[in-house]
Amino acid sequence: MSEPPLLEARGLAKSFPTGEGLLHVLRGVDLRVHAGERVAILGQSGVGKSTLLHILGALEAPSSGTVLFRGEDVFAKDADALADFRNRCLGFVFQFHHLLPEFDALENVAMPARIRGLPPREALARAREVLLEVGLGERLRHPVVKLSGGERQRVALARALVLEPPLLLADEPTGNLDPETGERIEDLLLHMNERRGTTLVVVTHNERLAGRLGRRIRLVRGRVGEPAPTGAGEPRLDTATSCR
Secondary structure, eight states: OOOSSSSEEEEEEEEEEETTTTEEEEEEEEEEEOOEEEEEEEETTTTTTHHHHHHHHSOOSSEEEEEEEETTGGGGGHHHHHHHHHHHHEEEEESOOOOOTTTTTHHHHHHHHHHHTHHHHHHHHHHHHHHHHOOTTTTTSSSSSSOOHHHHHHHHHHHTTTOOOSSEEEEETTTSSSSHHHHHHEEEEEEEHHOOOOOEEOEEEOOHOOOOOOHEEETTTTTTTTTTTOOOOOOOOOOOOOOO
């Protein structure tokens, strides 16, 4: 019997109340992502790409439908179990990095490990290792407010990966960066997929990044439209650390 997808969405719908009634953002989205895949989610502004990513990452609940992670219903968990699931199994990178301005790069990256309950020395050691991997070995103790935009995004990427989650969700990770810096972030994302086996699901308007990821899914009017052409990015072995 074949392994279930790492991540699966079944019939996801999401509506928001407005003064004129319900605004239907997602209208029955079905999606399957296998371990080690690199997936780009494309679509015009306002079609629900970020909303879909937030639901896949259990940051908000759907109005209806189901999200399965390794065959288990994510939203069947209680609040504490859901928070633990996000900490253990998922990494997030956003267009606006959401770093903690009062802490330096090392402390920001160590935060998920501290939340996990790792001893401070081990949490900082893990943070140091992944910051070296993203090329910020000389910025460990720099306050994040003094880092460049590209450096902050690399800190955010390191933070997302410090606990080696099997799945990384990224929302326009290069959207606020100049082309050269954005390409470096792209290279890092692909490096993490190739070296660690991290599964990537990336919302982007960047067609070049989408092409480098390989598999493209296009949202049209709140539904998955015709699949965009597939290039590189075939499923890889799931070599990332298990979150169980």
